[in-house]
Amino acid sequence: MQLLPRESSPYATLVRAQTSGxxxxxxxxxxxxxxxxxxxxxxxxxxxxxxxxxxxxxxxxRSKLDTGLSLQMAVKLEGALYVKK
Structure with a gap:
């Protein structure tokens, strides 16, 4: 337990200043x-x-993966869709 000096003493002011800092x-x-x-x-x-x-x-x-499917060009003739081989 710490004993503190009386509030009116100059030492109390010094202790308070040091504690707050x-x-x-x-x-x-x-x-x-x-x-x-x-x-x-x-x-x-x-x-x-x-x-x-x-x-x-x-x-x-580095290269695209092969899906096993070959792409073919589709041609539209007279409203029907044909695959060009």
Whole structure:
């Protein structure tokens, strides 16, 4: 348990001033730590998105896949649709 001096003494004013400064600096340090953590998380997210985009672009297949179906040109004559061989 901490004993505090009487409110009217000059020492009480000094103790109050030191205590309030300490809590402000602690909250400032806490805010800086919180902002630093948020900045690191944001930076990691941006790097992850960039890497995923690079991998998506670089791993595209070089040639189109063969479905086994050959495309043929269709010709429309007199209202009917014919397949040109």
């Amino acid at each position: 300490t809590s402000q600096s602690q909250s400032s340090i806490g805010a800086l730590v919180g902002l630093s953590i948020a900045a690191v998380v944001l930076f990691a997210f941006i790097i992850t998105v960039c890497v995923l985009c690079y991998l998506f672009i670089s791993t595209k297949p």
